[in-house]
Amino acid sequence: MSRPELLIPAGNLEKLRTAVLYGADAVYVGVAGLSLRAKQAEFSMEDLELGTKEAHQKGVKVYGALNIFARNRDLDKVAKTVNNLADLKIDGLIISDPGVLETVKKIQPGIPIHLSTQANTTNAAAVRFWKNQGVERVVLARELTLAEIGEIAGEVPEVEVELFIHGAMCMAYSGRCYLSAFRNRRSSNQGDCTQPCRWEYRLVESTRPNSPLIVEEDDNYSYLLSSKDLCMIEYLPEVLKSGVTSLKVEGRMKSAYYVAVVTRAYRWALDAYLKDSDHYQCLPEWVAELEKISYRGYTTGFYFQDQKINETNPGVKYIQTHDLAGTVLEYDRIEKRILVGVRNRLSGDDQVELLLPNDTIDLDLSRMTDSQGSPIREAHNGYQVYLPYTAEVPKGTVLRRRIV
Ligand code: SF4
Known part of the structure; x- marks a missing residue:
């Protein structure tokens, strides 16, 4: 092979x-x-x-x-x-x-x-x-x-x-779909799908527009079309x-x-x-x-004949436990620290991990400092902060934050 x-x-x-x-x-x-x-x-x-x-x-x-x-x-x-x-x-x-x-x-x-x-x-x-x-x-x-x-x-x-x-x-x-073109005038077939199949839908009987029938799978809606x-x-x-x-x-x-x-x-x-x-x-x-x-x-989609085809998950819109915390802009060899370009808001209590290509490392955000080396408790999207780290880290390495 x-x-x-x-x-x-x-x-x-x-x-x-x-x-x-x-x-x-x-x-x-x-x-x-x-x-x-x-x-x-x-x-x-x-x-x-x-x-x-x-x-x-x-x-x-x-x-x-x-x-x-x-x-x-x-x-x-x-x-x-x-x-x-x-x-x-x-x-x-x-x-x-x-x-x-x-x-x-x-x-x-x-x-x-x-x-x-x-x-x-x-x-x-x-x-x-x-x-x-x-x-x-x-x-x-x-x-x-x-x-x-x-x-x-x-x-x-x-x-x-x-x-x-x-x-x-x-x-x-395979994406040959008109939902987005009909709902938003933005066509999937021209690369502009707005993913209306993931939206929340209610079933409405035409003479009773104010009393929708809710096919309830979570607290509010059912995501019937969302694969x-x-x-x-x-x-x-x-x-x-x-x-x-x-x-x-x-x-x-x-x-x-x-x-x-x-x-x-x-x-x-x-x-x-x-x-x-x-x-x-x-x-x-x-x-x-x-x-x-x-x-x-x-x-597994359609790949195994004996399984259900392209299942939906009507009760689930998204599952998300982590998001992007930042990326490494450079490694400071002298001070042994990484310079991080922050994405999202970070606080000293956040659980953040460094995703090395072959390993995942817990980082201690209580040791976060600004560019002058002064300790900080919070950093916002767009800030640049330092975190101590003893080994060289490639530029572009991603940090993630636990959100639930
Ligand atoms: S993602 Fe949804 S709306 Fe977009 S082309 Fe596929 S089925 Fe249609």
């Missing part, structure tokens, strides 16, 4: 650096206006140039998502962007629209093309079709079972298969045996904290599997880590 790739979402330069620090083999990024994500999860060309250079220096690949369903008016911008990305030596383009694919083949035939999950590829004949169009890798539809995926990968071994292993699921077929999140860390052997090349994490809109925790947990798991695949065991602490990000309960 060739070494599988851990592919992490990078919504901006900070998240790209976080993904690289915590062990991604590759990241995928959005380019302004041309990827299926809202503007806050897209790179400027300047940031992308810098991020790609840094990633390549660490041996990490960078793929660009150009997966909009382009209108005629988008095509000139597509061509210009593709040329710019070629200059950056981007490692592949994720595409769903045949017109965009044709454009790339015509003007930059050397860039590997990955077919987005938005193209809903569900069988070997479709994979062969896309191969004949010049596609090197296919992100198969999330609705397939692992058995079907194994069959497809076996029938068309010359095409790489990429699979989602973690992250949010859609209630619609649990995908999590496959316990089933890595099954996933890898299906012949996939790339293990993809969803979430370009998610925080740097999410990127750090998910990348680190799957890096640990994947390394353990690669070291001794016969004795792979998913350690409870890896799962516990993934329960320290905001999530809606976990599911």
